[in-house]
Amino acid sequence: xxxxxxxxxxxxxxxxxxxxxxxxxxxxxxxxxxxxxxxxxxxxxxxxxxxxxxxxxxxxxxxxxxxxxxxxxxxxxxxxxxxxxxxxxxxxxxxxxxxxxxxxxxxxxxxxxxxxxxxxxxxxxxxxxxxxxxxxxxxxxxxxxxxxxxxxxxxxxx
Amino acid sequence: xxxxxxxxxxxxxxxxxxxxxxxxxxxxxxxxxxxxxxxxxxxxxxxxxxxxxxxxxxxxxxxxxxxxxxxxxxxxxxxxxxxxxxxxxxxxxxxxxxxxxxxxxxxxxxxxxxxxxxxxxxxxxxxxxxxxxxxxxxxxxxxxxxxxxxxxxxxxxxxxxxxxxxxxxxxxxxxxxxxxxxxxxxxxxxxxxxxxxxxxxxxxxxxxxxxxxxxxxxxxxxxxxxxxxxxxxxxxxxxxxxxxxxxxxxxxxxxxxxxxxxxxxxxxxxxxxxxxxxxxxxxxxxxx
Numbered sequence: 001x002x003x004x005x006x007x008x009x010x011x012x013x014x015x016x017x018x019x020x021x022x023x024x025x026x027x028x029x030x031x032x033x034x035x036x037x038x039x040x041x042x043x044x045x046x047x048x049x050x051x052x053x054x055x056x057x058x059x060x061x062x063x064x065x066x067x068x069x070x071x072x073x074x075x076x077x078x079x080x081x082x083x084x085x086x087x088x089x090x091x092x093x094x095x096x097x098x099x100x101x102x103x104x105x106x107x108x109x110x111x112x113x114x115x116x117x118x119x120x121x122x123x124x125x126x127x128x129x130x131x132x133x134x135x136x137x138x139x140x141x142x143x144x145x146x147x148x149x150x151x152x153x154x155x156x157x158x
Numbered sequence: 159x160x161x162x163x164x165x166x167x168x169x170x171x172x173x174x175x176x177x178x179x180x181x182x183x184x185x186x187x188x189x190x191x192x193x194x195x196x197x198x199x200x201x202x203x204x205x206x207x208x209x210x211x212x213x214x215x216x217x218x219x220x221x222x223x224x225x226x227x228x229x230x231x232x233x234x235x236x237x238x239x240x241x242x243x244x245x246x247x248x249x250x251x252x253x254x255x256x257x258x259x260x261x262x263x264x265x266x267x268x269x270x271x272x273x274x275x276x277x278x279x280x281x282x283x284x285x286x287x288x289x290x291x292x293x294x295x296x297x298x299x300x301x302x303x304x305x306x307x308x309x310x311x312x313x314x315x316x317x318x319x320x321x322x323x324x325x326x327x328x329x330x331x332x333x334x335x336x337x338x339x340x341x342x343x344x345x346x347x348x349x350x351x352x353x354x355x356x357x358x359x360x361x362x363x364x365x366x367x368x369x370x371x372x373x374x375x376x377x378x379x380x381x382x383x384x385x386x387x388x389x390x391x392x393x394x395x396x397x398x399x400x401x402x403x404x405x406x407x408x409x410x411x412x413x414x415x416x417x418x419x420x421x422x423x424x425x426x427x428x429x430x431x432x433x434x435x436x437x438x439x440x441x442x443x444x445x446x
Contacts, residue, residue, distance in 0.1 A: 013207070020211045022284045025358075025419055029288065051169065056176040060183075064200045065207060066287045067321070067328055070193060071183030078176040085169055118289040121188050122336045124356060130288050 004155045008050060011038050011148065012058055020065050029129050032136040033107055035062060036080060040103055040141075041148045043084045044091055046158065055081035068114075069121065076113035080106045096142050104138035198299065201323030208294060208326065212282050274388060275428040277301065277436050279309075281421050282326055291331040291358060293317075295424060298325040302437040303426060306386055310425040314392040314415035315339070315380060319426075329424075332393070332414050333358050341393055342381040346371055349381055352394060355411075358418050361394050363410040368401055370408070378412060388429050 015038040023031065035058060042050035059074025066073065083106060084091065091102060111130055118124050151157075167175070186192040193200075283294040297303050299322050307319040309329050317337065320330040330337055335356040341363075342349050348370055352361040366372065376396045382389025394412040401408045428436050 016207055017211045020208065020283060022212060022215055028284075052172045052176050056180070059180075061204060061207075064197070064204050067290065067292045068287060069184050069187040071180040071187065075177060075180035075184070078173060078180065082169065082173045115289070117184065121184075122289070124289045124335055127288075 004157060007151060007155050007157055008042055008046075011042075011151070012054075015039075016058070016061060016065065019062065029132050030136050031133060032140045033110065033133055036077065036107055036110055037103070037137060037141060037144045038148070039077065039081055040084055040106070041145060043081050044088050044099075045149070045152060047085050047088045050081075051085040052078050052082050068118070072114060072117045075117060076110045079113060080110045083109075096145060099145070100138045100141040103141045104134050107137040108134045194305075197321055198323055201321060201326070201328070202298075205323060205326055208283050274430070275436050277426045277428075277438070279424050279426055281424065289356075290336070291334040291354070291356070291418070292320065293329045293331065293421065294326055295329055295426075296326055297426060298323045298327050300324060300437065302428070302434040303327050304432060304434045307432070308387050308391075308427045308429075310391060310427065311416045311421055311423070312425075313417065314394075315387060316414075316416045316418065316421060316424060318386060331358070331418050332416070333361060333418055339387060339393065340381045340383040341378040343372060344377040344379045344392075345373075348372065349383070350378065350410075352378065352412060359413050361412045361414060363396075363412055364407070366408045366410045368403065368408050372396060372399060372408075372410065374399060377415075388427060 012035070015034040018034040019031070039050060039055055039058060042054075055077040056074045059072075059077040060070060062073040062077070063070050091099060094102070108131060111134065115124070115126060115130060119126075277297065279295045279297040281293055282296045295309070303319055303322050305319055305322055309316045309318060315332060317329045317331040317334070319327050321328040331354070332339060332352070333354040333356070335354050337354040339352050340349070341352050350363050350366060352363050355362050374396055377392060378394040378396065380387040380389060380391045380393050392415050394414050396410060396412045398411045399408055400410075426436070428434070
């Protein structure tokens with residue numbers, strides 16, 4: 001089936017769209033890192049197909065979409081995804097909640113790297129509100145994991 | 159296929175390469191602004207994603223419009239008619255005053271204010287990047303939008319165009335931390351510069367002397383210095399003045415007059431000396 005080949009790309013595109021859907025200001029600060037979640041799943045499941053290279057290009061797209069200088073998001077995504085890709089065999093054996101904690105840690109690393117890079121460019125101040133997405137990302141991970149695993153088995157993606 | 163041995167370069171060298179390229183990109187983009195022309199194409203390439211992202215909001219809006227009651231429409235209609243009558247009355251006086259002003263300027267030998275062209279545009283997306291305040295609007299290079307162009311809403315200045323794409327462009331809001339705008343107080347022409355604070359409803363006025371004649375509630379209008387923003391548009395209102403004598407300057411805060419968190423329809427301005435002229439699409443021919 002032709003769709004099979006595009007499932008990974010399609011899921012990443014959906015994640016990118018979810019990442020930029022306009023939302024009311026009060027809800028916006030709790031938006032989970034959809035792109036990081038989806039890339040994390042594929043890295044854990046198929047590290048030979050999705051790893052640092054894909055993260056780099058998706059990060060560049062994210063930079064253009066979010067209007068940051070090119071390279072900021074790709075830098076942060078690459079480091080986070082590298083940690084997963086280097087340890088995927090161990091992380092696969094963890095329970096889903098342990099994985100959620102790991103993903104949460106990575107998400108805070110991701111946000112801090114982005115903050116640092118932005119801080120070098122403009123003197124933005126750190127607010128703890130910037131770390132709300134870490135909590136929501138952790139809570140969304142089990143559902144994303146279950147959903148994408150179903151998708152992967154359905155389409156038999158290897 | 160689950161290969162035990164990965165093909166190509168190892169993971170660490172891939173990471174090193176990706177990080178190296180990222181750092182170089184950040185450096186070139188930030189320090190030398192080297193991607194200004196490439197970014198137009200990049201923005202055009204990703205614009206389908208932005209259209210997709212704004213779709214749910216549009217569907218909600220259109221279905222909300224479909225279900226508005228007859229009562230509500232009548233009420234709106236009545237209000238708008240009233241508004242239009244009172245505005246027309248003001249406009250009549252304004253035209254008279256404008257002519258008088260131009261005659262007086264002619265007598266004094268001062269330059270006459272050139273007319274500006276306008277185009278209505280709509281908000282397409284709001285960035286969720288917490289470190290910068292930017293929005294995306296649905297007009298781009300094919301409409302004659304240029305970088306540095308002034309964007310207004312119905313109350314006052316919103317910001318300026320930062321990046322131009324083919325069919326959409328990115329607006330940097332007044333309150334962004336990297337934005338500054340030259341202003342003067344409408345009451346007494348004291349000149350000030352307002353920096354964004356990163357909070358959507360706050361501007362910081364820097365280097366204001368303790369002795370400067372400012373009051374809470376003063377209206378700030380654009381001064382036209384710096385050749386980016388045209389003169390005389392309402393921009394902000396002073397909300398607090400802290401005069402701590404131990405500091406060299408007074409700490410003055412202002413709030414933008416435009417409601418930056420609830421923008422919908424915006425206005426683009428083309429002053430006389432703009433580098434491009436507006437290009438109206440056929441469906442917008444009727445607009446002012």
